[in-house]
Amino acid sequence: MDAIDADALYDGIAEAGSAAAASFDIGRLDREFYEDPYPVFHALRRHAPLRTLPDGSRFLTRHADLDAIYRNPQLFSSDKTVDFRRTMGDTPLYEHHTTSLVFNDPPRHTRVRKRLAPAFTPRALRTLRARVEEVVAEALDEVAEMGRFDLLHDFAMKLPIELIGDMLGVPRADRHRLSPWAVAILGGLEAGLSDEQRAAGSEAVEEFKAYLRWLIRERERNPLSGDSGEVLSKLIGPDADGDTLSELELLHNCIFLLNAGHETTANTITNGVDALLRFPAQLAMLRRRPELIGSAIEEILRFESPVQLGNRKLTADAEIGGERLAEGTYVWLAIGAANRDPDIFGDPDSLDITRKPNRHLAFGAGIHVCAGMSLGRMEASVALDGFIRRFAEIERAAEARHHMRARFRGFTSYPVRAA
Ligand code: HEM
Structure with a gap:
């Protein structure tokens, strides 16, 4: 190809990118986007890094902008009581999402976060690690028997369900009920929420609440003894400062724990195997150098971030990325785009399990940074290794195929053959 042809080609690509950025609307996405959102994210970051969406909200794709916003919770609020009312109405789904800690600001956020802290101490993690190894070994035996299986449902999902089942002390026989509830409740966060999604989410919240009420009564009658990694008992009743969570805070934050650690962890494992199959030289390196598992997990979290989107709202006028945004502006934080920002990550569309440094935002940052990140990392490492x-x-x-939900990155199923 001569120079003139190349210029024309690059102009064509730039034009197509600029058109993709100009027509982007988070409420109207197509199958192509769900399969591979990264070309659109690159176009947005390049042509419209603070793109204004048709409803007036802003869609942000640069790493530096997201990082600054995450670290300034005074100026960028997580409280969703006004915004979720518009999409969810006065429903159990609304009650759930506006009571969980992730969608609240201090001081409501702080008191719940403080109560969860004992569940994620290094000591608690050591206890949980033994359980993770046990569940992984059992699941591996099962899939090895099968030869051909669904990586997501037969393997990856098993682990978080068992772990969170243990943390909440859910009897084994009831654990199969947790996953459909989680999917329905998280589906309620999609931008173009349908009536069916709203109804399914609300029904799941009601069923889950009723189930937890029963579980809490059981726990009050028969407290679990010893250090089982169970956290529900620690959340019931007053803490050392005499502070007690209300019944709704307790119920909804238990539901949130399940939801937060469930698909995210399973998708990290499945997305990880998929990425390694797409980059076989990286898989071969990981086989040769298993000590790279920790760094491989970080790269998988960057490369196919299980949580792709976050939101904040401006509490005052502010300058972000060289633009002035007004108080009340609702912003979308495209984690999946920031984690492929070429200003931060060299060759961002390649998987590099030795990448260092790797300042990805897969767990967010600041006061809301993922409370379960050490657990999620540990589960994914043990499972993938x-x-x-x-x-x-x-x-x-x-x-x-990927599922059609933009907030979370994952497959509907992932058939594999392994021997
Ligand atoms: C490895 C997979 C995981 C990923 C990628 C992930 C990602 C995230 C992200 C991005 C946030 C911040 C949301 C925001 O600020 O808007 C978050 C918050 C949170 N995550 Fe995770 N998470 C993972 C696993 C887990 C696990 C295993 C648990 C617990 C069982 C968990 C519990 C939480 C909690 C409680 C919060 C709320 C923290 C707060 O608002 O203070 N996550 N997570």
């Missing part, structure tokens, strides 16, 4: 040690040959057995 175990999976590639057990199977010398891994291949995708059929097409795998």
